Amino acid sequence: MSSIDSSACPCGAAATYDACCGALHRGSPARSAEALMRSRYAAYVRKDADYILQSWHPRTRPKVMSLDEDLLTWTGLTVHEHRVTGKNRATVEFSASYRGADGVPATLHEKSRFLREGNAWLYLDGEQR
Numbered sequence: 001m002s003s004i005d006s007s008a009c010p011c012g013a014a015a016t017y018d019a020c021c022g023a024l025h026r027g028s029p030a031r032s033a034e035a036l037m038r039s040r041y042a043a044y045v046r047k048d049a050d051y052i053l054q055s056w057h058p059r060t061r062p063k064v065m066s067l068d069e070d071l072l073t074w075t076g077l078t079v080h081e082h083r084v085t086g087k088n089r090a091t092v093e094f095s096a097s098y099r100g101a102d103g104v105p106a107t108l109h110e111k112s113r114f115l116r117e118g119n120a121w122l123y124l125d126g127e128q129r
């Protein structure tokens with residue numbers, strides 16, 4: 001858990017995993033909804049279901065989640081727009097590319113909604129485009 005990971009962050013930012021989403025995965029609060037969204041994508045890449053659940057708003061959070069059987073391989077993230085829509089609300093529109101179990105490349109295009117509770121941004125829900 002404390003091993004140093006100085007490889008490029010899977011979220012695509014020009015930073016190492018440790019300095020970018022790794023810091024959030026270790027418990028630092030996200031400074032923006034976009035940062036939280038990037039860290040959730042990186043958690044999918046790393047199959048860190050605990051972080052996905054932790055960063056999910058209690059109102060919409062699934063009770064259990066496992067990525068052990070997940071056969072998707074996430075291959076890239078593009079953030080199209082980060083919009084602050086209120087004091088504690090924001091949306092992030094993004095495309096995440098992946099290969100399915102069959103190896104065929106595909107893209108998830110989603111506009112996600114986030115709420116801030118205290119100093120923590122949380123994922124509320126998303127609408128596929």
Ligand SMILES: [Zn+2]
Pocket residue numbers: 009010011012013017020021022038039042
């Ligand atoms: Zn990152």
